[in-house]
Amino acid sequence: MTAIELAVPRRMARPPGRALTTLRRGLFGSWLNGLVTLATVALLAVIVPPLLRWLVIDATWSGSAADCRAGDGACWAFIAAKIRFILLAFYPAELQWRPVLACVLMLGLLAATALPRFWRRELAIAWPAVIAACWLLMAGLPGLIAPVSSNQWGGLPVTLIIWAVCFASALPLAVLLALARRSNMAGLRLLSVAYIELMRGIPMVAILYFAMLILPMALPAGQSMDKILRAIIMIALFWAAYIAEVVRGGLQAVPEGQREAAATLGLGYWRIMQLVVLPQALRVVIPGLVNQAIGFLLATSLLAVIGIFDLLNAAKASAADPSWLGFYDEAYLVVAAIYFAFGYGGSRYSLWLERRLHRERRD
CATH class of the missing domain: 1.20.5 (Single alpha-helices involved in coiled-coils or other helix-helix interfaces)
Structure with a gap:
């Protein structure tokens, strides 16, 4: 037998002067x-x-507040003195290793979730385990770990935990809402539409006030719930409505023939959704999901209105210290750089994941 080799054309290298020509045409074409x-x-x-x-x-890179006020530039000495407060807020200084470890665990979990090689059943188990570990680290455990009130939580750990927990909780609920909105059952479809439109028509600030003022009234007498936990519940329910519309767009992009072909093989509704429809739909909406995740991360700054010291609120409070009063610009620049790092990193990750999944599908 004769082996026939198919030569795959390699991508031709761009001539050295081609980039300059393209740049010149773009700027002065x-x-x-x-x-x-x-x-x-x-x-x-x-x-x-x-x-x-x-x-x-x-x-001014070092010195006191008086040195900064004597100069004409930015006061980075203020950042050096207040960076711990900006990142960790009022958490006790001798126990700050706990929120730092919680941040490391949460960032590690997010990094593992971002890599397709870890998309296995174990990852779904790791999410509640890591979240519980982070909560125990922050809150403590009487008799084993010194307890710390949630009123002393703040900064980057609170922002990361609320964002990650709310988005992870909202995504499966959003998938169910999107499926319900496309259901043939009129009652279920009507309930889904009513929920989505109601949540999308209410400002997030109103949702947060509901979590602080109305939700405690619904609890049985003598029962109480931590304010951060209340905020997480209501924010997850709020975000689910927005993510549901993104997922619904992906479901509509899957050809109906895919579902019909799976049905002819004898698969039931949920197996068709699990094995055929949802993998294709979620691949299509990756840019939308990442965009929503970035937007939700920035929206956590609204937690300040209910007294939760997220990253932005901690930065604002750091500049209210009488010893360093008024250096808001530097504090906000540091926080903006942190938000930008997460946002830009998320957008680049979205592009990388799209290319990888497209290449795998093509191969």
Whole structure:
């Protein structure tokens, strides 16, 4: 037998001058492009030098608040003195290793979830286990770990825990809502539509006030619930409505023939959803899910309205210290950099995951 080898054409390397030609055409390919380019350069020439001077050249890198007020630049000495408070808020100094460890566990879980090689049943078990471990680390356990009131929680651990727990809880609920909205059962479909439209029509601030003021009244007499737990429950229910619409778009993108072909093989409804429809639908809506996740991360800053010291609220409180009063710009810049790192990292991850899943599907 004769073996026939198929030569796969390799991607041709771009000529060295091709990139410069493309850049030149993009910046000065027409009179309008050239005008916009020149206007942008002029604007940057006006903005960048003073900003760079304030951020780096004239900045105060060490010293006291008096040294900062004597200078004309940013006070990075304030960040050095208050970075622990910005990240961990009022958590007792001698126990701050616990929220740090909780952050490491949560970030490790998120990193494992982001890699397709770990998409197994064990990962679904790891989520509640890690969340419980983080909660025990933060809250303590009487007799074993010194208890710490949730009123002393704050900063990055609270932001990460609330965001991750709410999104992880909202996603399966959103899938059920999306399936119910496309159901042939009129009553179930009506309930799903009513829930989604009601939640999407209420501001998140109102949901948070409901969690703080109305939800405790629904508890039996003598019963109480931690305010962070109340916020997590209501935020998860709120976010589920938004994610459900994203998932519904993915379900509509799956051809009906896929479901019909699976039904002819004798598969039931839930097996068809599990093995055929949902894997394709969720692959389609990866950009939408990542976009929602980034938006929800930024929305955690609204927790400040109910007295929960998230990352942004902790930064604001750090600049209210009488010893360092007024250095809000530096505090907000640090928090903005942290949010940007998560947001930009999430968007790049979304692109990487799309390319990987597309390549696997093509192969």
